[in-house]
Amino acid sequence: xxxxxxxxxxxxxxxxxxxxxxxxxxxxxxxxxxxxxxxxxxxxxxxxxxxxxxxxxxxxxxxxxxxxxxxxxxxxxxxxxxxxxxxxxxxxxxxxxxxxxxxxxxxxxxxxxxxxxxxxxxxxxxxxxxxxxxxxxxxxxxxxxxxxxxxxxxxxxxxxxxxxxxxxxxxxxxxxxxxxxxxxxxxxxxxxxxxxxxxxxxxxxxxxx
Amino acid sequence: xxxxxxxxxxxxxxxxxxxxxxxxxxxxxxxxxxxxxxxxxxxxxxxxxxxxxxxxxxxxxxxxxxxxxxxxxxxxxxxxxxxxxxxxxxxxxxxxxxxxxxxxxxxxxxxxxxxxxxxxxxxxxxxxxxxxxxxxxxxxxxxxxxxxxxxxxxxxxxxxxxxxxxxxxxxxxxxxxxxxxxxxxxxxxxxxxxxxxxxxxxxxxxxxxxxxxxxxxxxxxxxxxxxxxxxxxxxxxxxxxxxxxxxxxxx
Numbered sequence: 001x002x003x004x005x006x007x008x009x010x011x012x013x014x015x016x017x018x019x020x021x022x023x024x025x026x027x028x029x030x031x032x033x034x035x036x037x038x039x040x041x042x043x044x045x046x047x048x049x050x051x052x053x054x055x056x057x058x059x060x061x062x063x064x065x066x067x068x069x070x071x072x073x074x075x076x077x078x079x080x081x082x083x084x085x086x087x088x089x090x091x092x093x094x095x096x097x098x099x100x101x102x103x104x105x106x107x108x109x110x111x112x113x114x115x116x117x118x119x120x121x122x123x124x125x126x127x128x129x130x131x132x133x134x135x136x137x138x139x140x141x142x143x144x145x146x147x148x149x150x151x152x153x154x155x156x157x158x159x160x161x162x163x164x165x166x167x168x169x170x171x172x173x174x175x176x177x178x179x180x181x182x183x184x185x186x187x188x189x190x191x192x193x194x195x196x197x198x199x200x201x202x203x204x205x206x207x208x209x
Numbered sequence: 210x211x212x213x214x215x216x217x218x219x220x221x222x223x224x225x226x227x228x229x230x231x232x233x234x235x236x237x238x239x240x241x242x243x244x245x246x247x248x249x250x251x252x253x254x255x256x257x258x259x260x261x262x263x264x265x266x267x268x269x270x271x272x273x274x275x276x277x278x279x280x281x282x283x284x285x286x287x288x289x290x291x292x293x294x295x296x297x298x299x300x301x302x303x304x305x306x307x308x309x310x311x312x313x314x315x316x317x318x319x320x321x322x323x324x325x326x327x328x329x330x331x332x333x334x335x336x337x338x339x340x341x342x343x344x345x346x347x348x349x350x351x352x353x354x355x356x357x358x359x360x361x362x363x364x365x366x367x368x369x370x371x372x373x374x375x376x377x378x379x380x381x382x383x384x385x386x387x388x389x390x391x392x393x394x395x396x397x398x399x400x401x402x403x404x405x406x407x408x409x410x411x412x413x414x415x416x417x418x419x420x421x422x423x424x425x426x427x428x429x430x431x432x433x434x435x436x437x438x439x440x441x442x443x444x445x446x447x448x449x450x451x452x453x454x455x456x457x458x459x460x
Contacts, residue, residue: 120406123406194283
């Protein structure tokens, strides 16, 4: 059973339906004490960093999530659910994240509208898997496919080993996917990426890190 | 590279897709889920649903419809029509919409857009601008294009973008329904003025019109209704054409 963390924001409905379509059984989890009961954990995300981390802290979900990840359960973070893994974000001020992946969350650099560089980065773009490494099993189905992104901020992992896939907007490269051990997290929305997104979710359901 | 988006637009009333010509002779055109599945199979990048009734009675039906569509297709859904308050936006997002389009209410209460962008995120908030050429500039119209406002459409789009709207759904009232193509000078003027994404709308009759909206109009996405509804072109045909013109699309 997949535990889909409900912190009172985000597009839970879409993520739950997509996971079911990919063959999973899903329950929403809002009680931090229950998180340990699930085999796999998904943290979705839409909204602002401070609200997300604030809601996770208020309910004790931050500590429960860290404990679950430490116990080795497969974890998937989506969009904001990826960004909160980092140490710190500068969205609407400076906020501490979960600190599970060293690095910061920063906005795209000053945009150049005349070059068509609009904010948010919104639409279908690439997932470039590093050719130097073996493709991550959850991301491998996305080779050569485009996925749906909607975001204004990007994760900047300090350790290059934590960068699993990249994308560029204009000529600015950013992290499309990060992770380590039993954690994988993506900046795009698999639940909105049609077949490519469902293929990623299927791969996550079969992943045994 | 970021692809340009092709967005079919579906008008809905009481939870059904409708077709109309200039808002008259509206006929039932089927089930929204079936329409969504059809466009999904053709490779649409997003879907936009506009509730043309937008009455209180049709609200609950609209939420139900969005939920049902979101259970079957896994692509971004924008929903608009009669959105007046933060609560309306919240209800639509909970129902399964990814983006909510605000039109008339933004004109009367511009702060709604700022508040909504802060609360739900810029990427969730679309401001629909219905513009009509008046002498040497374009003016915003409300109430489905019936009421003039005296507001300069390009300046308005910029203000809404500055307030945090992530996308401007720009419809030319002059071009709408003509099949003569987008209003390119209008689209280009707005694209140059705002940092938000611009979706060109109104007037598409041919595939060349889509290309012009993206190239000359500098739009980030193109929206069309009748050329897709009536089967003149499939989404895939449109994308193949655009790709041949050197425009980045997701095939």
